[in-house]
Amino acid sequence: MKKEHEELIESYADKLSLSVLDEVKITVPADITKEKLSKIMEEIVAAYESAKVNPGECVGLVSAESIGEPGTQMTLNTFHFAGVSEMNVTTGLPRIIEIFDAQKEIKTPTMEIYLESKYNNLDAVKKFAAKIKETLLGELVEEYSLNIFEQTLKLTLNKGLLKDYDLTGKEIIKNFKTKMKNFNLDSEDNTIIFTHKGKAEEIKELYNLKEKVKDVKIKGIKGIKQVLPVKRGGEYVILTSGTNLKEVLELDEVDSQRTFCNDIYEIYEVLGIEAARQAIINEVYKVIQAQGLNIDIRHIMLVADIMCANGIVKGVTRYGVVSEKASVLARASFETPIKHLINAALEGEVDNLTSVVENVMINQPVPLGTGLPGLVTKMK
Amino acid sequence: MATDMIHHTLVPKHAKISESEKEKLFEKYTTSAKELPKILKNDPAIAKLSVKEGDIIKVERKSKTAGISFYYRVVMNE
Incomplete structure (x- = not known):
């Protein structure tokens, strides 16, 4: 295309949207005269202006009807994909309600973790998945034994699991050192022994300790309860149940540009209001497409814009946008x-x-x- | 923060606009700063722009319908 033609098209940048200009550039034949081109451009501007929504048109009402009507046909319940190696996530109407109400606690928080190319092989992915999964001490314990006379609590750990997670009793103890004031710690092979320092008469303290110890994080990232590496179009993606966007994005192995979660609030906190808006659009659109429905994306964009207009995410509830x-x-x-x-x-x-x-x-x-x-x- | 969140695919480009651009904007849409959508001063996407209250942020959104669309937000304290 000649340079003057391109300049002519560019001069309409404030009247037409970029996608229209790009389309013109591609479709217009290269040998067109300048007069004809400018005539075409005028026609396009006229068509574009007439296609715009008129002032006073009630776009919100149209959006509400356009989303509401197909919404009645959505599945009311979460699907359970028994035996399928994908994770169970909220879909359909419950998910739509969840997003539009901007609920802080969503039912099935998940993340999609993309990896940097050099970690994108089966071994590295498996290793990374094991690394980020939150492991609690309770999962490793095979047997608890309380000795009332010696005031000790003995944990016997599963040897196979220890090997899988590449841990030893001594390493696990390191997690406790700072937190345990009344107890002495010792470890042999796959056992951990807690001994009470003072002369406590009651067994209560030992019992409390036993319960507390179960929930101590041994390794991984807080909140990541399950990991599932899947192959998607030639690369590995890790799906998780439970989210922790902030900490995951900071890991070296993670592609920090594409990794995201389905928790709008978390995205808002980590990436800002504009990212939250985009996430609302993406998540709602995903649900609608999965249901085989067809809603124009502009309606969803409008709702997302309203929800994010005040710099914070507000749900379409009496506490959110309606209170405004x-x-x-x-x-x-x-x-x-x-x-x-x-x-x-x-x-x-x-x-x-x-x-x-x-x-x-x-x-x-x-x-x-x-x-x-x-x-x-x-x-x- | 170790990773730069600004480069995330969900985050569009944010930029502060100058005073003269501000005037032009208000004239074009016959509006004022208090009628624009808001963005909080501590929003992660504008953490590196050194903005103050009342500044206008131009957001360059990638839109499915318009290619690129511009959106303006005014910086607010909390």
Whole structure:
């Protein structure tokens, strides 16, 4: 393509979107004259302008209907893929609700960990997977024995597991050194012995110790409960159950650009509000596609934009975006009306009736479509 | 922090815009800073931009529908 043609197309950058300009560049024949090209561009601008959403169009309502209608056809329950080597994750309507409500505790937190290319072979992946899995002492113990007379607790560890995790009793003890004040520690082969220092009469303390010891982290990353390496298009990806995005991203083996989790809040905290918005869109779209439904992505983008407009992730709930509404009546029409009305009365709140719901309530024209424009006098 | 979170695929490019660009922006959309969407000052994506309250951040989003789209956020304290 000639340089002047390219410049001509580029000069429309503020009128047309980039994807349109790119399409023009590809489809226009190289030997076109400049006059014809500029005529084409004018036509495109006209078509683009007429395709835009009109001012006053109620896009939110259209989005709500577009998401709500196919939503009724979604599966209501989590699928259980018995025997399939993928992990069980929340899908369908429960997942959509989870995302749009911006729930802090999601049902099945998972991560997809991508690896740097030099670690992308079976051995390294297996080793890495074992490394990040959170292992608690309780999983390794074969037998607990309490000796009341000597005030000792003896743990016998599973030899096979110790070998798998590449650990010895002595190494495990190191995890305790700082935390145990009343006990002496000793280790032989695959046993660990806790001896009470003072002369405690009661056995209670030993019992407490036994329970406490079970939950001590031996190795791995906190929160990563299960790991599952899978092969996906020529490379290994590790799926996890449980998330810890921040710590995983800091590991050397991990491709810190592509690794992500399905917990919107965690993404917001680690990567920021814009990443959270993108994650909402991706996660919702994933669910919709998995269900074989077809919703235009713009609707989801709109909802995600609203949820992230205030710099923090707000769910579509009465505590989130609905609480932001300026009108008392609009808030009262959503949920817990009495509470909103009483609070508004106590605070002497003023409702300017600028939006839709409150005007429907008092039987006035709503500011939508042709009801939106009004006469304005410019005072200068 | 050891890893740079800014290069993550989920994080679009964030940039601070100058005062003159700010004026142009407000004129183009006939808006003001308080009507723009917000971003918190301690947001991880703008940690390295040394921003203060009231600055405008231009976000260069990769969009499935428009190729690249620009979005503007105003920096807020908490």
